[in-house]
Amino acid sequence: MHDISPRQGSFNFESDLPITSWLPDETLFSVAGRHHILSGNYHASQTFLQLFGHPRFRSHHDLPSRIDVFVENTRGVFGDARQVILGHTLLPFYLPLKSSEHLDVALSAMRGNRVGALKYQLGMLTNHFEAHHPLRACVTCMDEDVSGFHVAYWHRTHQYPLVWVCPRHGTVLLESTARQPGTHHYDWHLPQRSLLEPPVTSSSVLMTSGRGLLARLTFAAIGLAELATTVxxxxxxxxxxxxxxxxxxxxxxxxxxxxxxxxxxxxxxxxxxxxxxxxxxxxxxxxxxxxxxxxxxxxxxxxxxxxxxxxxxxxxxxxxxxKFLAAYWLETSRCNQSDLASSSVSRDRQLQNIRKAYHEEFD
Ligand SMILES: [Zn+2]
Structure with a gap:
């Protein structure tokens, strides 16, 4: 209730919305970063206020909140809340290993302003893992994006956990060093070579002979996220x-x-x-x-x-x-046939019971 409407600021969205569309595979954090730069905003709070309706909102580059306010303040040009959340945040990665109820809980939390509990509900903090998603970029994608769209931006696919190789170019992704000290948060920014570094030292096995393993983990992570909302x-x-x-x-x-x-x-x-x-x-x-x-x-x-x-x-x-997914569908098919057989057995038993009761009653 202490929110300050963006119209109380000096920003006029009717004429000043500097960008009105997504770039391919772009995250919401990236769109806000582009907005920040093109608007000439100096303080992060100006962009927070204009897009999310609150000057002290903290950026969640992975599971952002206040999406309803974002949709309203951008007049729906980026789609509705569900489209923004499922198409431009990291939520899809966490859905296929949870029940279908978690989708509604997550959408509701992200449309409002309470995403803190979501990290527990989605299992992001289990088994000693941190809910940390470093911002990552591929330098070849950056070059292509600059020549195609005049800007390097954050691709959603690169941000999923375990995606350490660009699926298009096979290069190891670099990680942004522009994190706020002592936190997992970033101020609005776009990929810059001077603020990117490899996840491990260049002599690491992963950077020399381990790329095959990183690539297999990468495609597994992308495959998992692609199941979201359907499986x-x-x-x-x-x-x-x-x-x-x-x-x-x-x-x-x-x-x-x-x-x-x-x-x-x-x-x-x-x-x-x-x-x-x-x-x-x-x-x-x-x-x-x-x-x-x-x-x-x-x-x-x-x-x-x-x-x-x-x-x-x-x-x-x-x-x-x-190979995993093929084994999963095979097992699913086997279980379904087994369920079908047991349900027909129980139907037969029901019929037998009805006949028995009939004969006891009328014979
Ligand atoms: Zn790339």
Whole structure:
């Protein structure tokens, strides 16, 4: 109720809205950054006030809030609230591993101004992971964007967790260093080469021979986000698929039981270079944590796992997202046929009971 209407400022949206359309795959943070620069705003608060109706609003470059105010203040030229949220924020990445109810909760929170609890509700803070999404850019995309659109901007696909390689150019994405000190927040800005650095040192295994692993994680993350609003992955089914895949890969001992020692060694081998990236530091780092991870994947409800741990498992076990998804649909089809069979059995039983009751009553 203490909001200050943008019309109380000196900004006239009828004539002064400096941009009125998205660039391809652009985030809301990027549009606000372009608005900030083209409006000649000096203070971040001016842009907050003009676009989000509050001068002290803090920018959430990943899951922004006050979207209803943004839509109203921009007269709907960027679409309605649902289109803005699902098309230009990081929310889609977190939806397929949650139930369908989470979509309504998230849309409601982001349209209003209370996104704090969302990070817990979407599982972003589980398993020691931080809800940190560093701003990332591809220098080749930046060059192409400058020549095509006269501006380098933030692509949504580059911002999804685990996307560390540009899916178009295969180059390792660079990370913005323009973060506010001690926080995970950024003031409005667009990609600049002088404010970008690689996620790890240039001598890291990831920067030399590990790009294949980063690329597989990248496409798995993009594949996951693409399922948003159409598919909610079933937790129990994922647990079954992980367990079956481990056996299919031959990770079992002479008695046919899961060979935990081999699993642990394989996990630690894959996780070690990835843990150099700050966001991936919570990946398993010791035999004990790797053993607990296998347990959670195979025997406990895997739905409580952070999405990063699911994607790590998918790449570890299936190599590519496509192979995982094919296994998932195969298992889904098998379960549906099994459900159909059991429901026809129960229908038969019902009919038998009705006939029995009929005969007892009338014979
Ligand atoms: Zn690129």
């Amino acid at each position: 909610c992955l079933d937790r129990q089914r994922m647990t079954q698929i992980y367990r079956k895949r481990l056996f299919d890969l031959g990770l079992k001992d002479t008695l046919g039981k899961l060979d935990i020692g081999s699993c642990v060694a394989s996990i630690l081998d894959m996780a070690a270079p990835l843990r150099e990236i700050h966001e991936l530091f919570p990946l398993p780092s010791s035999p004990d944590t790797a053993r607990a991870y296998v347990s959670r994947l195979c025997w406990l409800p895997a739905g409580n796992l952070h999405p990063t741990l699911h994607l790590f498992a998918i790449v570890w076990l299936f190599d590519t997202w496509q």
